[in-house]
Amino acid sequence: MSSQQNGRRPYLPPFRRDWWLQLRFYRLYMLREATVLPLLFFVGWLIYGLYSLGQGPMQWQHWLEFMAKPWVFVLNLLTLAASLFHAKTFFELFPRVMPLAPPGLMIAGQWLGTVVVAIGLIVLLGGYV
Amino acid sequence: MTQTIVIARYNPEQDEKPHHEAYQVQSDDNTSVLDALQQVQQQDPGLSFRWSCRMAICGSCGVMVNGVPKLGCQTFLRDYPAGLVITPLSNFAVEKDLIVNMEPFLEHLSAIKPWLINTAEGTQPHVQTPKQLAKYQQFANCINCGLCYSACPQFGLNPEFRGPAALALAHRYNLDSRDQGKAQRMPELNAKNGVWTCTFVGFCSEVCPKKVDPAAAINQGKVESAKDMIVSVLKPSGAR
Numbered sequence: 001m002s003s004q005q006n007g008r009r010p011y012l013p014p015f016r017r018d019w020w021l022q023l024r025f026y027r028l029y030m031l032r033e034a035t036v037l038p039l040l041f042f043v044g045w046l047i048y049g050l051y052s053l054g055q056g057p058m059q060w061q062h063w064l065e066f067m068a069k070p071w072v073f074v075l076n077l078l079t080l081a082a083s084l085f086h087a088k089t090f091f092e093l094f095p096r097v098m099p100l101a102p103p104g105l106m107i108a109g110q111w112l113g114t115v116v117v118a119i120g121l122i123v124l125l126g127g128y129v
Numbered sequence: 130m131t132q133t134i135v136i137a138r139y140n141p142e143q144d145e146k147p148h149h150e151a152y153q154v155q156s157d158d159n160t161s162v163l164d165a166l167q168q169v170q171q172q173d174p175g176l177s178f179r180w181s182c183r184m185a186i187c188g189s190c191g192v193m194v195n196g197v198p199k200l201g202c203q204t205f206l207r208d209y210p211a212g213l214v215i216t217p218l219s220n221f222a223v224e225k226d227l228i229v230n231m232e233p234f235l236e237h238l239s240a241i242k243p244w245l246i247n248t249a250e251g252t253q254p255h256v257q258t259p260k261q262l263a264k265y266q267q268f269a270n271c272i273n274c275g276l277c278y279s280a281c282p283q284f285g286l287n288p289e290f291r292g293p294a295a296l297a298l299a300h301r302y303n304l305d306s307r308d309q310g311k312a313q314r315m316p317e318l319n320a321k322n323g324v325w326t327c328t329f330v331g332f333c334s335e336v337c338p339k340k341v342d343p344a345a346a347i348n349q350g351k352v353e354s355a356k357d358m359i360v361s362v363l364k365p366s367g368a369r
Contacts, residue, residue, distance in 0.1 A: 007143035010222035010230050015285045022196055026282065029330045067276035091330060097352065 032089045035082035042065060042079040045072070132156045132206055134165055134351025136176070137216040139223050147223060148339035149263050153290050156206040158357050163190050166227070169296065178227040188274030191218050198336045210267060219279040219286070234275050237291045241299035247306065255307040268301035268346050270339040277333035277343050283326055290326045291334035293343035300346040305354065315357045324350040336350035 020026040046066065052063035066072060091110040095103035123129060131153050140289035152172065161288045163180055170176045180256075181187040183202045190201035195209070206213070221229035232362070277293035278284050284292045286304040299318060303311045317325050327347045334344040 006284070007142065008224065010224055011139055011141070011146055012222040014217075015220070018293075019282050019285065023332075025335060026330070029332075033328075047333065065236050093348075095349040099345075099349075 032086060035086040038075065038079040038082045041075055045076075130156060133163075134169070134206070135212070135214040136166070136169065136227070137214075137223075137224050138176070139217075139226060140175070147199055147217075154206075160200050160203070160206045161190065162194060162199065162204045162206065162213070165206060166201060172202060176227075177225045181229070183249065186272060188272035188338075191274045191276050191279070192216065193279065195218055198279040200274060200276070200338050203338055220276060220281070220285040223280070226352075233288055234273075234278055234292065234294070237295040238273065239300065241291065241295050241314055242310055243295070243298040243302060245302065245305065245308050246313060247307060248309060257306055261306040263341070264306075265301045265304035266341075267315050268297050268304070268341055271298060271301075271343075272318055272339055272343050276336045276338065280332040280336045281286070281326060282330055282332075287322070287326065289322045291322055293327075293347065294326070295342035296324055296350055297341055297346035300350045300353070303350075318350050319354050324348075324354050327351075 016022070020030045049063050049067070052059040067076075087110075091107050092103075094110065095101070095106040100106065102107075132155075133151050134154055135149050135151050137147045137364065138144075138150050146177045152169045154168045158167075161183075163183060166176065166178050166180075170178075176190070176203070178190070179351050180190040183187070184198050185203045188200070191198060192205055193199070194213050196214075196216075196339045198218060200216065201215075213366070215227065217223045217227045221231065221233070224230055228281055245255075249255075271294055273294060275294070281290075281293055296318065299314045302308045303314060324347050327344070329344055331344045334340075335341045336341060
């Protein structure tokens with residue numbers, strides 16, 4: 001029996017394009033997903049840096065000057081903030097996907113790992129050793 | 130005191146689409162959304178909504194309160210001093226007023242075979258240790274209220290997505306030491322509309338009245354799905 005015959009006329013509201021603007025929870029989710037956008041710029045500049053390194057000292061110097069431009073610096077700061085926010089959300093979700101230890105311990109462990117790796121890279125690449 | 134609530138009304142025999150109507154209800158600290166709806170029904174017997182147990186067990190009285198999926202019996206007017214708008218559960222077709230067609234959800238649910246599959250013969254009870262029970266117990270608390278489907282934008286975008294409750298229950302039975310049906314359920318989890326459609330928005334777990342955490346279950350299901358894929362690649366063909 002069709003819906004028409006039995007008096008049914010179900011109404012399915014259209015799914016709104018701006019669904020993610022409706023609740024704070026959804027906005028934060030979209031912000032988490034959007035953290036990839038500044039990262040895209042950063043990766044582009046990193047590849048440009050590698051290319052410049054291969055081209056010789058002149059081009060390398062040019063790249064260093066480019067990276068020191070205020071707008072590039074600000075965008076890199078934004079990338080750092082976005083990555084830290086993404087890391088926070090990721091670290092909090094991870095214990096729910098792989099519950100290997102108490103969540104608090106896993107979150108703390110991931111942050112500790114991040115700090116150790118970051119300091120290690122700064123020491124190693126910053127010419128401190 | 131008197132409080133105003135707004136309710137979405139839809140009469141399929143008269144209305145083109147739902148509209149909002151305001152009602153006055155008497156409320157105190159103990160007045161739930163379900164109580165308020167029953168008061169409105171006294172004024173207007175035509176108002177349709179589902180309810181049964183009044184204690185967050187049956188899962189019948191799911192509605193949207195100010196755009197958030199809630200059980201009517203577990204939501205109180207005292208928490209909405211600025212007023213509340215009650216609409217039918219999102220992402221489902223409205224049949225009348227606050228009643229939606231839950232059929233798509235039930236189809237997804239049965240597709241993942243949410244029951245114990247065990248070929249062992251005999252009438253002996255299945256023995257299970259507390260440790261084995263603890264593995265899946267949280268995911269067994271689902272009351273099939275469907276709030277998680279209304280919270281899930283991926284289900285809203287793609288109604289073919291098996292969805293939070295169904296995939297959480299698939300994971301629940303896969304984790305059960307008494308069950309042998311994992312091989313039958315994995316194709317559903319691995320499929321296009323299985324676990325990989327989930328992007329871990331996570332609102333399903335936020336609105337779940339039983340703290341099942343379906344988002345965690347689905348993403349644990351992704352780990353299982355990935356393992357299943359690796360095993361199937363490594364196994365010689367025809368060995369499955």
